[in-house]
Amino acid sequence: MKKSKVPLVVTLGVMVFLYLPILLMVANSFNSARYGSKWQGFSLHWYERLAEREDIILALGTSLKIAAISSVASMVLGTAAALALHRYRSRLQGAHRLMVTVPLVLPDILMGMSLLLLFVAVGVKLSVLTVTFAHITFCLSYVALVVLARLDGFDSTLVEAARDLGASPFQTFIRISLPLLAPGILAGGLLAFTLSIDDYVVTYFVKGPGADTLPTLVYSMIKKSKDLPVINALSSLMLVVTFATVAIAQKILRRQVRAVEN
Amino acid sequence: MKRLRELLGTAPSFLWLTAFVLLPVIMIFAIAFKPTLPGGEVGEGWSLDAVKALLDPSYPILLWRTVWVSAVVTALCVAVSLPVAYAMARLSSAWRSRVLLLVIVPFWTNFVIRVFAWQQVLHAQGWLADGLRSIGFLGENDRLLGNAFAVVLVSVYTYLPFGILPLFAAAEKFDFALLDAARDLGAKAFRTFTSVFIPGIRQGIITAIVVIFIPMLGSYVVPDMVGGADSQMIGNKIAQRNFSDRNLPQAAALSAALTLLVMVPMALKRKGERA
């Protein structure tokens, strides 16, 4: 019985398709040519230019600040939301669930537009603060989603056992539920962090003339067609950093798993 | 007593979401009915100007193009993702996680930067364009960038992982023994693929369609960066009304229209789930 090779061929093709632009971009970051359309020799010129760009470093700082605050706040709010949705079944939770789901399905532009209109109507000045509010909102939904999935697999008899052994509901939550949910909450927080760092559209709509985040700065650089190859250098660096972070995280995770097994 | 505990537990996220999700969406529909002032501010009282502006003759084409491009991108993504999901689900566990990782890694680069990368690849004087012209695939005056082709290509690039992941998740749960049974009964490879595999992962396909189609309807960055004047989508119009024309009510009216448009596939999905 011959197994069709088509799926594997398509998969390989897709892999090439997915990586080609990125690899070209990394290659081009070392291209001394200005427009990267033709190779003109190896150069670290663009990385040097990158290091000189204070505005990029500033925008990176802003992005990190917003992402840090958003992930922490959304971990708290998202976990609270997931706990309520898991525990109770009522009309209130039906409405609650609907509102939690909206940021997950609504296109970015509508999220950005609607929040902008809210801030305008209420008279709040657009700034890093409004951006943070916006980020917390969609991060909340993602954290809630991840924690809810974790709660679905949670053994409720553990809670009963803790109560049986004399723990109050609060003690049970702190000593049993929270430690067991922690990996899910942290995973949600990590997801929130990456989503916040990566966000462009929503940020663009609600940031006003205020400070730039990395994506908005990159976008305006592209639009102004200034120093474009520097972006290649920036992207390559970001790729390396992300890879390194994930590799380290995996190593730590594997070490933890091995420790439990011993 | 239990009711009180529920209220207290739900309050933090509920209040936040009411303020930052419910109210904003209401605002879209509210400000659509407000007048606009010359300076770009929103005026007092109510007005139907912004809503009437929706009757502009250029809008139906815009709407049609948005839906059409979104549908094409969705169809292409799903069509390509199907064999990929199939291949991945049949791999050994070790290879499966490696390929999964490989699919997700491009995601880690910033979205804007990924589109920028394509901008360079599709550049009119770039190596790709030159190469295609030299073998006759591309006319002298044709461009790879600034048109609907680029929008579709880059959108497919962006949303491909959104197609692969849900389909792969569904394919993992699929009982592949069914395919062997079908082959045993005489069906050829392609036939088993279309009449056994595809219906078998129906839920994953529906998820993939929804997860690609709905965000595509609100596309803004991709048509803005690699599209041209004739490949504008509703998202671009909204941004234009908002940032260039400084006409918030009209931007709101367009957003309201897009919101209603987005609700259609969502409602269909709900119906499909209940069936």
Add this chain to the structure above:
Amino acid sequence: MSGHLIFENVTRRFGSFTAVSDVTLEIRRGESFSLLGPSGCGKTTLLRMAAGFDTPDKGRILLNGKDITTLPPDKRPVNTVFQNYALFPHLSVRDNIAFGPKIARRAKAEITREVDRMLELVDLASHADKKPAQLSGGQKQRVAIARALVNKPEVLLLDEPLAALDLKLRQRLLVELDAIHDEVGITFVYVTHDQSEAMSFSDRIAVMNKGGIEQIGLPAEIYETPRSSFVAAFIGDTNFIDGRITEAIDGRFSRCEVDGLGAITIDNDKPVKPGDKVHLSIRPEKLVVSRGEPAAAPTQNAVSGIVEDVIYFGSHTRYWVRCGEWRLCAEVQHRTFLLDETPPTWGDTVWLRWQANDGFLLDQYRAEDEELLTLPEE
């Protein structure tokens, strides 16, 4: 009532389904008491209400005379051993056991001492620092028991604790559980659907069915003097015979006419008079099988029949014999070397005899309870 743990007219409904129906039960201090019954009979619901995870709709629960009906589980001096063990996966064996004492804020030295004592009791001292995921089923069960007992509860509740274990392990742990009960001396309330577990482990058993109690008593009482057809059929196997009383015989016995079998003598387990319809339960091991007609004896019954089915179990054999219109099951213990004998086989004519005293008159009979018997189809 002077019992240690008392259920007083307890009722619990879930929507239209009544899980527990007006149950009154008195459990004595220090006894090992079993709630035995099929799934859905209400035994687990009753246990959960004793633990505090559920509240009765009607009735009260008393511990040492104090009403604990609405007391939350963390405030009751009662501990539970769960069916799925419910060990905290992120804590070591030692920390699992120490959980209760830590919550109760006992002194550190005392906690260490008590936990070590428990580890010795359940023979897990060498596994103290492992996590639950690294333990076998039997080991997990022992941790669960230790974790509950370390708190010195007034009552220990066990919810089908051996259900998830395989047969040999179950038997071994049951013996250990019995030993622990003897050593620790506190009141055990044990929920199970396995009648051999209940019979071997308990001081007293309450047989439950459909939310109510069918019978409470010592294991031997339950087995030898079942009050209803449910109890007779759920525990072990039996033969059901029904007939009509024809005459009284010197006050203690009566004559009973059984259609399709003949007249038999029965013991008056309850007051009967001629004309009454009665149902009799005779355990298979009480029927003595012989080839020749037994000598007549005053209160002995003897019937003959043809052997229809034979099942050999090694230590004993069961025969299904057609006597008249009835199919009776007799169990024969092989007390001597079997291969030297020629036991009855299919088609043989045999005599079954039993003393009038060996049968028992049921208070209640329901035809559907016959489905609980593990006899081969006709």
